[in-house]
Every structure is written in C-alpha cells, then in structure tokens.
Amino acid sequence: MGGPNPIIRSGAKVREPFRHRRYWPIPASAPIYRGMSDLGRPIPTHDPLADRIRACRICAERFAATATAHAPRPVVWFRPGARMLVAGQAPGARVHASGRPFTDPSGDRLRDWLGIDEATFYDLSGVAVVPMAFCFPGYNAKKADLPPPPICAHTWHGQVMDALDSVELKILVGGHAHRWHMGRQVSVTRTVANWRDHAPRVFPLPHPSWRNTGWLKKNPWFETELLPVLRARVAEVLS
Secondary structure (H helix, E strand, O other): OOOOOOOEEEOOEEEOOOOOOOOOOOOOOOOOOOOEOOOOOEOOOOOHHHHHHHOOOOOHHHHHOOOOOOOOOOOOEOOOOOOEEEEOOOOOHHHHHHOOOOOOHHHHHHHHHHOOOHHHHOOOOOEEEOOOOOOOOOEOOOOOEOOOOHHHHHHHHHHHHHHOOOOOEEEEEOHHHHHHHHOOOOOHHHHHHOHHHOOOOEEEEOOOOHHHHHHHHHOOHHHHHHHHHHHHHHHHHHO
C-alpha cells in the first residue's frame, strides 16, 4: 500500500515513526478494547478484574516518555474457567493496534508450536493469554523494544492467577515469564532444555520471535522432542 507511514498519537503529541520500523497504531479516539470474537465482533465482558485492568493507566507517563509516545492500551484476554494459560512477555506494536494477543508472525509460530488454529487459540473458554505486561511498552531512543514494566506484574498478576484457578497447563513464553512463574534466574536455553522437569503441567518455551530462528536451528531437540509432547498435552487439555 502506498502513502505515508502511519503515526502514533498520544493526546496532543504526534511523532513520526522511525523510518526503518513499521508501526500499527490506533487512533487516539479509539474506545477501550473489550474483546473480539473469532468473527471480529465485540465480546461483552462483565469480569470486574478484567475491566479494572483495561482501565489501568498506571504507566501513562512512562509510555509518553518513550520514542513511540503512545497511550496505554491494556490487551486483556482471559476469562475464569480457562484450562490453558499462555504467559508471554508484552504486546508489540501490532497487538497494540489490534487489541488481540499474538496477532503477528510470532503468534503464527506459537500456534504452530501448540498445534492449534486461531479459533482455538482465541477461545476464551479454553485459553487465557496473560503477558507479563498488558500494554505495549514502546521503543527506546535506539529503536529497540523496551522490556515489560515490572509494575504491571506486581499490580495485577497475583490477582489474575488467583482468578484462573482452573488452569491445567501453563505455557511460559520467554525469559520474563520463566522468571515470574518459575522463579528461574538461569538462561532461557537451560530452562527450556530442562522442560521434562516441569511437564506435563508447565512447558517453558523460547519466544517465537523471528529473532530466535537461529536459536531453533542450534537446538533441533526443541522441535523433535519437546513440541510433539507439548502438542499432545495441549490437545488433551483442550479436548
């Protein structure tokens, strides 16, 4: 598509994006996201905790000071009763725009790892997606992704985990999720390599980002040994 690159707005602030990075912004006037069905229709929500998270603006000043100068937009995708938890890192720019978790190539790869399609992944009755930060953290001045602000997990995650008391399987995606859910301070490679110590209830995974394609090539056991067991377990839990 032609035309100028989009911009990200935060109140009266307007900043041009970095030239080599593409953004997927939302209009400043967009309503707070309430969830979408697999057909793109809004999902009515009446969960007080989810509604409080969607209304959270605790990081507004932090995000306004980033290179993207964006406003908070918590992406909340869980419902009590879900049987599988996907614990990720934080929404990226595309997810910030779409309001649904993992609507990007990383999500495509993750769903392939899990052996499920989009309809199953986004079915709130079966799958809860709870990142370590509910909002897109933005980029720094060097155009690099910022980490999830710890204050988000400190504020919300204990309450969310208490609400998700039917979870039978935890998929922990990336080092931030490993550290919070497992208390692990070792490398991602070592944590994932020891996956048998935690299965069948917990599976630590690397992040499905394209940046980890090299890691996957260096660690072929991940696809040949871990993924078949993971897919079988996902199918069992969601059946």
